Amino acid sequence: MRAEMAVIYWDRSKIVWSFEPWSLRLTWYGVFFTVGIFLACLSARYLALSYYGLKDHLSFSKSQLRVALENFFIYSILFIVPGARLAYVIFYGWSFYLQHPEEIIQIWHGGLSSHGGVLGFLLWAAIFSWIYKKKISKLTFLFLTDLCGSVFGIAAFFIRLGNFWNQEIVGTPTSLPWGVVFSDPMQGVQGVPVHPVQLYEGISYLVVSGILYFLSYKRYLHLGKGYVTSIACISVAFIRFFAEYVKSHQGKVLAEDCLLTIGQILSIPLFLFGVALLIICSLKARRHRSHI
Numbered sequence: 001m002r003a004e005m006a007v008i009y010w011d012r013s014k015i016v017w018s019f020e021p022w023s024l025r026l027t028w029y030g031v032f033f034t035v036g037i038f039l040a041c042l043s044a045r046y047l048a049l050s051y052y053g054l055k056d057h058l059s060f061s062k063s064q065l066r067v068a069l070e071n072f073f074i075y076s077i078l079f080i081v082p083g084a085r086l087a088y089v090i091f092y093g094w095s096f097y098l099q100h101p102e103e104i105i106q107i108w109h110g111g112l113s114s115h116g117g118v119l120g121f122l123l124w125a126a127i128f129s130w131i132y133k134k135k136i137s138k139l140t141f142l143f144l145t146d147l148c149g150s151v152f153g154i155a156a157f158f159i160r161l162g163n164f165w166n167q168e169i170v171g172t173p174t175s176l177p178w179g180v181v182f183s184d185p186m187q188g189v190q191g192v193p194v195h196p197v198q199l200y201e202g203i204s205y206l207v208v209s210g211i212l213y214f215l216s217y218k219r220y221l222h223l224g225k226g227y228v229t230s231i232a233c234i235s236v237a238f239i240r241f242f243a244e245y246v247k248s249h250q251g252k253v254l255a256e257d258c259l260l261t262i263g264q265i266l267s268i269p270l271f272l273f274g275v276a277l278l279i280i281c282s283l284k285a286r287r288h289r290s291h292i
Helices: 028-051 062-092 094-099 114-131 141-149 152-165 197-223 227-246 262-290
Strands: 008-010 015-019 024-027 180-182
Touching (some): 024 028, 028 062, 028 141, 028 152, 028 197, 062 094, 062 114, 062 262, 141 197, 141 227, 152 197, 152 227, 197 227, 227 262
16 A cells, blocks of 8 residues: 555644743644633533523523633643543553653643543532532533533544644554555554544544534523433444544553453443433433423
8 A cells, every 4th residue: 555545645743833942842732632622611601601591590690600611611621631641541551651650740742531531521520510509500510511512522623633633543554545644653654544533533523512512502401401411422432432443553452352442442431321321311301291
């Protein structure tokens, strides 16, 4: 398979700006990560303030809600990033980090797990809803997860775009006409057309999130709490599970003959959580209708 078969030859610089005397670098991945999180937070705040019915609640003002949401998003980073890092250390590089523990905090060298980020976010949503349960009663755990489930695809898309730009989490070799040749891939084989799996994932997340955002925009109060969260979890787990089949990294786990990757194994609990939550929400909605 020759490189000339690929439609795209990717040879972009991974660095936006650097200051070598202090070993400071601004990477394109960092830029995309920041832009994605920022746009997702803006979209979520707009959705909450305008379409979730909260602005008509008389026990708090709209400015109080705005401040609460801003606090939620800002401090969520303190849970999402460490969660993503710890999950990566435990599941993807345990043997390496046992020998080099100082590398655990050197997050600028790369190494984040999306599953750990989700777990960190869920923990923060639970803590935040408990803190605010008396101040703003409608900021419940499920409301917050529904809110972010409606916009997660914005952040996920930009993060995967950053992975693509950074030539990491690359796909397996392909002869398809949209194969991409990376000049300096962090995994896989150099000079061989591969699946742009980062874009497969990113676009899929964006489409799912767009649908959920539209549903939240139009019919959230009719759907009820928890539905958006459950659909988001099921969709993310489904997309990630099948995307792993065309990824060249993070392969074997537990044993040489294991058929599933670490990413696929970690997606199963997320899928089951989403299914269980969907069933619970459906049963609650059915009981509610029976009492009307």
